[in-house]
Amino acid sequence: MEIANQIRAVQVRLTLLMVEDDGMSxxxxxxxxxxxxxxxxxxxxxxxxxxxxxxxxNIISRALNTNV
Structure with a gap:
């Protein structure tokens, strides 16, 4: 039964690795x-x-025009 649990744990880990999407690809x-x-x-x-x-x-010309 121990081997079956280990296989199941590996399957869960592999599934999580395939599903997780951290960051942009x-x-x-x-x-x-x-x-x-x-x-x-x-x-x-x-x-x-x-x-x-x-x-x-035009804006710069008006700003530099000092004919006051």
Missing amino acids: TVEYAIGTIAAAAFGAILYTVVTGDSIVSALT
């Missing part, structure tokens, strides 16, 4: 990295667009 890291890179590319495109550059230029 490599695929989740890859998807997160791709999403972050895509967000960075979109943000770069928006910030370097003509409307943003001209708006920032």
